[in-house]
Amino acid sequence: MSYVIRSVRADEWPAAKELRLAALQDPVAPLAFLETYEEAVERPDSYWRERTAKGAEGADGAQTVVAEAPDGRWVGTVTVLLEEPGTTDWAGFPVERKQGHLVGVFVRPEERGSGLTDVLFDAAVEWAWAHGAERVRLIVHEDNGRAQRFYRKVGFEPTGVVVPLGSAPGESELEFALERA
Template sequence: MSYTVRSLHADEWPRAKALRLEALRDPVASIAFMETYGSAVARPDSYWQELSERRAEGASGTQQIIAAGPDGEWVGTVTVVMEEAGTTDWAGLPVERRQGHLVGVYVQPGHRGIGLTEVLFDAALEWAWAQGAERVRLLVHEDNARALRAYRKAGFVETGVTTTLGPAPDERELELAVERPDPESDL
């Protein structure tokens, strides 16, 4: 089965909204995402339009990657948020180096286990490296075994950093185990 993996376009906000709402209905959504289906579905269309504009191809600082199946249906997504050295991230963790933070990872159940997550990550990493990221990381709930397996398979390793996003320190930081590619290597 062939997939198309590319950046989101701003005018595709209805499809981005639909995929996000689908992700928020996943059985592990309560530990995988920072919002609920109820709060997301209540947001006005203007919210989804603005979010897609910020995450669209060519927008600065954030990039959403989508995967479409052979029939054009969107079946997966990941978003990269660039974080600047010397700041703190949205979870309150210090940012020591310019980094890409992968968020909103979702692949439909019928498309899991075939390498699509890695393909989405490859596109996200390519964009992050092009933005000058020195490392790429993500946070995952310690009870989200499926996601932990997928991220490890994609080359992410635990850093030992945990953070509290709920009542207990349950989010683990993972970072890509490989160094940023040398931009001179293609010359």
Template structure:
């Protein structure tokens, strides 16, 4: 694997936007992401600028980790959000402790299966632990068994929490957690 794993800089919002748009065109994007390609494409540049600034290398509330390929192209990404106790998460559940929440996991197909996702998770988890979270969680679609297997391999376990999907009535997602 000849990739550089690092946090983004806030001025790299065009690259972050471009990779997100690529990710949203993946055949399993409907199971992996809350928004659609059309929704993301319609967002103004200010949205992408603010998102990058909140998750850049010096940010404290989130961190976007990217894998930069040998040619400098971004080939993978994930973001870790910090959720504070006393708040409510995106699904309406109360947050009971300081925790990390992994979102936006994507690796370009030609870079899958070489250990890249594992290395990005290592960096993302290290950032989360240094940020003082007690656990890290993620949400995965019931039909995304490939992702479920991967998350199990890197230590995440199902918490038992099931999240109904508003965008797809009758479908659910599962919460997976990793305790320190």
């Protein structure tokens, strides 16, 4: 199948909302996302407008990339956030150099295994490199073996950084990173 891989536009928030809600209903969502479907579905449209605009085409600090099927339906997404040196990340760790941080990775179940996630990652990483990132990282739940295998396959390696999950005592997430060649 042929997909269009592109950045979202700010006015596409209804499609972004629909895809996020689908992601949060996936069986592995509790391992993959820090937000629940129940939390997300209650958010007002203003939240979805702002969220989409922050990662839309032309935004400086983030970019949301989607895969669009020939029928126009969104079938996958990933967002890359730029993190600047001298700041702290969402978990309170210091950011030592400019880096991209991949979040919100999701491909609809019927599209998995098609190579689509590879293409989405390529686009997100390329955007980060074009915006001066020295490395790209992501955080993955320690029990999400399928995701960890995929991240290794596309060149990401564990860094040894472990992030305790505040929402789930005793559970952790692991940092994986891809260094700029």
